[in-house]
Amino acid sequence: MKKFTKRKEFGIILIILIMSFILTIVSSAFLKADNIIDILRNNAVYGIMAFGMLPVLISGGIDLSVASSIALCAVVAGKIMTVFDTNIVIVFIISMLVGALIGLINGLIITKLKIAPMVATLGIMTVTLGVVLLYTGGTWISGLPEYFKEFGMAKLGNIPTKNGLTLGIPSQVIILILSGVVTWLMLRYTLIGRGIYAIGGSEASAVRVGYNVDKIKVFIYMYSGIMTGIAAVVHTSIVQQVDPNTFLGYELTVISTVVIGGASTMGGVGTVLGTTFGIILMGILQNGLILAKIPTYWQKIVMGLVILIAISVDVINRKREQSKLVRVDVEG
Amino acid sequence: MNYIKKIQSKHSNEFTLTIIFIGIFILMGALSPDKFLSINNIKTMAFQMPEFGIMAIGMMITILTGGINLSITNGAALSAIVTAFILSSDFSETNPIMGVVLALIACIIVASLTGIINGTVIAYIGVAPMLVTLGTKTLFEGIGLNFTKGGAISGFPDIYSEIGNGDLLGIPIPLILYIVVIVISYLLIERSAWGTEVFMVGCNETATRFSGINTKKTLMKVYLFSGIMSGIASLIISSRYNSAKTDYGSSYLMQSITAVVLGGTSISGGHGSVVGTIVAIAIMQVISTGLNILGVNRYIVDIITGGILIVILAIRFISKEMADKKMIKLRSASSVK
Numbered sequence: 105m106k107k108f109t110k111r112k113e114f115g116i117i118l119i120i121l122i123m124s125f126i127l128t129i130v131s132s133a134f135l136k137a138d139n140i141i142d143i144l145r146n147n148a149v150y151g152i153m154a155f156g157m158l159p160v161l162i163s164g165g166i167d168l169s170v171a172s173s174i175a176l177c178a179v180v181a182g183k184i185m186t187v188f189d190t191n192i193v194i195v196f197i198i199s200m201l202v203g204a205l206i207g208l209i210n211g212l213i214i215t216k217l218k219i220a221p222m223v224a225t226l227g228i229m230t231v232t233l234g235v236v237l238l239y240t241g242g243t244w245i246s247g248l249p250e251y252f253k254e255f256g257m258a259k260l261g262n263i264p265t266k267n268g269l270t271l272g273i274p275s276q277v278i279i280l281i282l283s284g285v286v287t288w289l290m291l292r293y294t295l296i297g298r299g300i301y302a303i304g305g306s307e308a309s310a311v312r313v314g315y316n317v318d319k320i321k322v323f324i325y326m327y328s329g330i331m332t333g334i335a336a337v338v339h340t341s342i343v344q345q346v347d348p349n350t351f352l353g354y355e356l357t358v359i360s361t362v363v364i365g366g367a368s369t370m371g372g373v374g375t376v377l378g379t380t381f382g383i384i385l386m387g388i389l390q391n392g393l394i395l396a397k398i399p400t401y402w403q404k405i406v407m408g409l410v411i412l413i414a415i416s417v418d419v420i421n422r423k424r425e426q427s428k429l430v431r432v433d434v435e436g
Numbered sequence: 437m438n439y440i441k442k443i444q445s446k447h448s449n450e451f452t453l454t455i456i457f458i459g460i461f462i463l464m465g466a467l468s469p470d471k472f473l474s475i476n477n478i479k480t481m482a483f484q485m486p487e488f489g490i491m492a493i494g495m496m497i498t499i500l501t502g503g504i505n506l507s508i509t510n511g512a513a514l515s516a517i518v519t520a521f522i523l524s525s526d527f528s529e530t531n532p533i534m535g536v537v538l539a540l541i542a543c544i545i546v547a548s549l550t551g552i553i554n555g556t557v558i559a560y561i562g563v564a565p566m567l568v569t570l571g572t573k574t575l576f577e578g579i580g581l582n583f584t585k586g587g588a589i590s591g592f593p594d595i596y597s598e599i600g601n602g603d604l605l606g607i608p609i610p611l612i613l614y615i616v617v618i619v620i621s622y623l624l625i626e627r628s629a630w631g632t633e634v635f636m637v638g639c640n641e642t643a644t645r646f647s648g649i650n651t652k653k654t655l656m657k658v659y660l661f662s663g664i665m666s667g668i669a670s671l672i673i674s675s676r677y678n679s680a681k682t683d684y685g686s687s688y689l690m691q692s693i694t695a696v697v698l699g700g701t702s703i704s705g706g707h708g709s710v711v712g713t714i715v716a717i718a719i720m721q722v723i724s725t726g727l728n729i730l731g732v733n734r735y736i737v738d739i740i741t742g743g744i745l746i747v748i749l750a751i752r753f754i755s756k757e758m759a760d761k762k763m764i765k766l767r768s769a770s771s772v773k
Contacts, residue, residue, distance in 0.1 A: 166566075168690075217750045220703040222504075226690060227749075230742030238735035356506070360570055369566050401581040408575025415567045416557060423562065 156331025164371025177336030207329025211322030304371030464726030494665025502705025503565030532593035551663020600675030638705030
């Protein structure tokens with residue numbers, strides 16, 4: 105038990121439990137299976153992008169281009185669906201390829217030209233957004249094919265509920281869970297995954313140990329791009345149209361989600377489990393405030409406060425632990 | 437001639453940027469002499485540049501310390517909204533001059549408060565600036581939304597619009613404000629003890645602390661300064677639009693980071709200059725206005741801006757590599773002798 109409370113994720117679990125407790129009292133609709141599935145479905149896009157952003161933050165980098173990149177992927181996917189007669193698998197693959205291409209460009213600029221990740225991805229973000237808006241002129245793409253509508257509504261499982269509807273896990277949530285599992289496996293069991301932590305801890309040491317740091321970095325940004333490509337199709341499958349302007353500011357929400365989940369922008373720290381809780385907390389915040397009939401204007405205030413408190417508590421805890429360590433040294 | 441060479445060697449980055457600026461200015465002038473070089477257009481640019489420039493200076497000082505201020509535009513919007521509340525109240529309608537004075541004071545107070553909140557969490561709790569300002573960005577946006585309920589506040593006294601639209605002896609008032617801000621920030625950042633501390637913190641915070649400097653105080657002042665800059669910028673913005681809304685000026689966030697980096701400030705802190713930033717802002721303004729006059733699509737301007745950022749940084753990296761190689765060659769040659 106003591107080990108559990110010492111875990112990094114403990115604080116965020118506590119916040120989630122307290123919030124859920126309050127919300128269950130305030131609103132009877134909160135703790136119901138369909139509401140919880142709704143929370144996950146509505147946050148699947150942020151979640152998938154967060155799983156892509158996690159390795160980037162662990163490596164000590166940052167990817168500001170994800171918002172423009174999801175816009176580009178969504179536009180390309182939307183165009184392909186409306187122009188060509190294809191199927192869902194090809195749409196996914198093309199969208200992922202577009203994302204991977206942007207990630208590749210990011211990675212090459214960062215590794216070959218040694219431009220700081222923040223600046224490089226900022227530049228690519230501006231360029232990509234320009235390309236998207238130039239191509240679409242800011243107009244929406246609609247009239248998506250029938251098979252895509254079916255994919256958007258598809259569910260796994262078919263449990264009938266009281267009000268005549270059926271309960272199942274939506275396709276978007278399945279993709280969210282899959283991307284979480286893949287990221288977890290990648291970070292934990294592959295050489296590249298361990299390399300990402302090594303780079304975040306100390307890049308110079310990672311080079312000496314023999315990791316091909318440049319290759320890993322390019323992979324990280326491509327991974328983020330691929331996740332963004334998946335998120336683009338998932339987003340389109342929920343809203344069933346493409347509006348290139350909706351993605352404005354997504355990058356900051358995604359980074360906030362990962363950071364609330366315990367990752368540090370200084371690198372070396374972060375887990376898939378933490379990010380998962382970050383996604384859940386963000387979802388509960390949005391959903392809960394609506395259920396509690398709090399005006400939406402308050403949503404941002406609460407979100408800002410949660411981010412500030414979560415990161416401050418984390419730093420204070422770490423400092424306290426460090427000072428304890430020093431004390432032990434002195435006594436010893 | 438000697439003097440020019442001295443400046444060139446000491447401020448090579450500012451020198452290159454100025455040449456780029458002159459080159460682009462001449463190019464735009466040659467492409468569209470009757471429109472771009474008209475008094476009217478130059479005046480329009482002089483009205484547009486200050487709000488962006490002041491915001492970028494506020495961003496620059498945080499980047500100098502190795503931090504960043506992502507809340508700068510939302511902080512500006514929040515102070516503009518509070519200002520607008522006072523300006524559109526009944527009190528301001530009956531005695532406009534007192535109302536405007538009160539509003540100006542309130543604006544600077546709110547802007548300072550946003551800076552103090554950032555500064556406290558960053559300097560005294562020790563959280564990474566990027567995360568803190570990401571949180572306060574959302575927080576300020578939320579508070580602003582609560583005031584405006586998503587709409588815009590308007591109905592200001594007529595004198596208030598003078599700040600953003602008036603001129604003194606033919607010189608636009610925003611430009612005068614801008615020049616005052618530039619001079620003050622130049623003196624503070626590059627000619628004062630505090631300014632030196634700012635650069636030192638950016639280079640190595642631990643070393644600075646061990647050399648007896650209260651880095652917490654220095655950082656606190658940096659974010660306070662950044663907040664006040666966003667407040668001044670917000671005055672010009674709300675006056676030019678004659679209203680206040682949470683998303684006014686939001687596009688300046690990424691643009692100001694671009695301008696600061698373009699101006700030669702290192703994103704990891706420790707290097708940079710006020711002059712470089714100002715020239716970079718002028719370059720960006722000339723490009724966007726010039727291309728606009730030439731009838732180039734607004735989105736292509738975005739693409740070009742992003743492209744220029746990466747190309748200039750790439751050139752800087754390559755030229756540094758070449759200089760390093762030259763140095764190594766020279767050294768090995770002299771050691772052989």
